[in-house]
Amino acid sequence: MVLRSLQLLFLSLSILLGGSGALFAKDIDISGIRFGQNGNVTRFVLDVSEKAEPSIFLLADPYRVVIDLPEADWRASDSVKASGAVDGFRHGLFSPGIYRIVLDLKDPAVIKSSFHLPPRGGYGHRLVLDLETTSRDRFLVAVKDSKKARPVIVAKATPEVVSPRRSVTGKRVIVIDPGHGGPDPGNLGVIGVHEKVIVLAIARAVRDELVSTGRYDVRMTRDRDIFWPVRERFRIARRHGADLFISIHADSINRPDVKGGSVYNLSETASDKEAARLAARENKSDVIAGVNLEQADDEVSSILIDLAQRETMNFSAQFAAILVSELERDVPMLRRAHRFANLGMLKAPDVPSVLLEAGYLTNKQNARFLNSRDGQRRIAKAVRRAIDRYFEQMVALGR
Template sequence: MIFLAVLLAAVAARADDLLHARGYKMAGDAARMRIVVNFNRDPEFRWFVMKAPHRLVVDMPEAGFSFDADDLAARGMVASVDYGNLGQGRSRIIVSFDGPFSVERLDILANESDGGFRLVADIAASSDAAFDRVMAEQVETTASTRTTPKADRLGKIAAPGDRRFRVVVDPGHGGADTGAEGETGTQEKTITLAFALELKQALERSGQFDVFLTRDRDLFLRLDERVRIAQQHEADLFISIHADAIRLKNVRGATVYTVSDKASDAEAAAKAIRENLADAIAGVAVEEENQEVADILADLIRRETQSFSIRFARSLVGELSTAIRMIPTNPHRFAGFRVLRAPDVPSVLLELGYLSNAQDEALLRDPEWREKAARGIVEAIGVFAAARQGAGG
């Protein structure tokens, strides 16, 4: 009996000492995710990435796991979550993603409430080239790490001057989301795709740019997927093309929008609401995330990106004003557009005109007018690209 009591006590002591993962939570979308795992003590983890499929691997001492299966279900960028014991006193969590990603932050923080610890990982969509660079760096540093200083990662990304300027053109709407409709039945998704294809050809003819489309056919894409495509191509500029319809049928002309938490005017705010509902219109559940900025550097990157977006918007208004009709009051406006929220890609939304106006609708259907508009955009991008590359990015 004494031996049994001692044995049971030893087992209980080992159970108390065993690392325990008490829960797994994740939130986000196809462009950005946050993963949180709670532990009873510091897991002293190491992490690395793997390819085919793209995976984040977190190794730690042997652990017990209490995860809810519903919390592990695929969402956003995450395709699957696996975990278990490897033997020899080690355990592992594997998070598989549906494409290349970057680890912006992976840290352990102390919980003030219960004395435990939580692993926090901030993940962002990335490009294959950037992912491959991270894997190459792993080989040089024994393929594992605890954290990676963000400044170091940023410094190793190829400078825009090392390659041609990259533009991602986003034809708004598509598939089940038809967008606005004109008096004669013109659908916004059709106009935006036709113009995007023509703009891509015009940009490629200049010989200065690498150009990518978020869609090249009648296809529905979530707003966060459009953002992710821009990030995967390491875009230097993202242009989302639209042609809205509003109640005031006399309003016409092109408008350029940039992102801002505070709208420039009531119409810009209403426009952002309409565009941000694109996912809901197509039957996709929209989860709004309110995550803290990971650190001061990330906030500075966003501010710099927004500054570049505004700079390009002003150039675009200037060039388009000589090519096509702009809306007469405040042709550069801003509001909280979800599709413009890539933190590291200067982005604008271009409203070519209003399908609710008969004259604009006729012009939007006119190939010659679209060609003039495309030429103006190409000129604006050329000026912007030259300024960015001349300043070293």
């Protein structure tokens, strides 16, 4: 209890000190990983630069082990093959100060032990995790226990989050949201570049284009490889007092011939099967990054009920229509490019929001376009033209 209060005190202090946040979270290097198997025990070893106290917990459906460490530099190979109970792994910056590794399990497995090994026999510091396969029932009990027992890694104060205040410059505030990030890479296209990387590049091009006009105050939900939960993205937009929120993604489908972008508005019912499938995939981002969904409040559902925010919906639809028409001039687009789906990141009740699926990473030509400077610039210019037109309309409406 005393420890907990101290941690809270330090957290407040670190926020007061302007988010240096280095009181608990210190940076480490992860230089290697290994999997081993001995009977029904799977051993996961991390080579680390120094002793680091992990915060480990389990998540069900699908079975996952989440290992949170202080902010880390990942130098280990991503092509190491998982074995034993582990099917695969992901990693990345989860939030400032917390580096997350997610192990996907084939079968339920609980943490038998986790410990630190000091340098010895040619090895440096190691963090060892032994997982023991078990029944579903025992796993579910362990999920609950792991939540109670785990130590808290204190997140650094987040510079990305600002106080709720409208732009002092009087400019329109545009919030650009590059999808995915950190332990959630998004989909991997045929050219071998993850969605999180490509959409960040597109978002930066859009930001630069908008800033160059001098007319807009542009903010990004992320400007590096870091994760935000789905609903935190629109909360960031609200905190910035956004006039417009644009989430940028790139799609995938198991048909390599399909290419072209599309623009989504929020709707409780999807416009078509493809849109429903897309919403399911994009909303899964939190599951992939190991977010504990039980902790989620039901803000979103109450917001959805309150769709008396008709005005926001109308403005969102108007902007989407303009954006589609501008993109169609210069960017490959799907035939019916204006679509609707129940997308979690579009649920700000008071910020007109769209999700741009810039194209398909499963089509080689489309993926190359999205990954090229030229393609990114074309998208950026089309987005800028659309935003210009949209706000001209707003002015005409006296908004």
